[in-house]
Amino acid sequence: MDLQELLIKELKLNHERTIRAFASVNPLWWRSAESGLKTNLNWQAGHMIISHYFHGIVSLKGSDEALKRSFDPKEYSKLYGMGSDPRENLDEKPGHEILINNLEILDNRCIEIVSDMNESMLTEATVLDNPMAKTKYEAIFWSISHRMWHVGQVQLIKSHIQNA
Numbered sequence: 001m002d003l004q005e006l007l008i009k010e011l012k013l014n015h016e017r018t019i020r021a022f023a024s025v026n027p028l029w030w031r032s033a034e035s036g037l038k039t040n041l042n043w044q045a046g047h048m049i050i051s052h053y054f055h056g057i058v059s060l061k062g063s064d065e066a067l068k069r070s071f072d073p074k075e076y077s078k079l080y081g082m083g084s085d086p087r088e089n090l091d092e093k094p095g096h097e098i099l100i101n102n103l104e105i106l107d108n109r110c111i112e113i114v115s116d117m118n119e120s121m122l123t124e125a126t127v128l129d130n131p132m133a134k135t136k137y138e139a140i141f142w143s144i145s146h147r148m149w150h151v152g153q154v155q156l157i158k159s160h161i162q163n164a
Contacts, residue, residue, distance in 0.1 A: 056113075
C-alpha cells in the first residue's frame, strides 16, 4: 500500500467513525450544552467541517466553488472556527441533517482530491499558508488527526448526555 492509498483508507475510516459517532445521538441533544459542558454536538460537527475544508481541501487545491454552494465557509468560520463559542448563535446554526450532509459532501470531495494526487504531489507545499502543515501530506494528516480528536470529544459528550 502506498502513501496515497493509506491516506484514502484513513479518510474513509475517519468518515465512517464520524458518521457512526453522530448517528446514535437524538437530534434534540445536538445543540445542548447543559450540565457544565462548554461544547455541543452541533459545534463539533460544524467545526469538523470548517477545519476539514481548510486542511483537506483549500490547503490541497484552493477554494472549492462546488463545496461553497453547499455551505458558506466564511459563515461556518464565524460560527464554528477557533474562538467561536458553541453556546452562542444557536438559532443561526444549521441543524444536524444539514451538517451531516455537508460532512458527507466534504469527505467525498477530499477523497476525490487525494485520489487524483500522486506521491510527489503530496510532498508539495500547501496551496495557502497553513499553520499546522507545510506540505499537502502534512495537511491531510493533520486533518485526519484533528477529526479523530473531535470524534473522541463527540463520544465524551454522548457519554455525558446519556449519564446526565
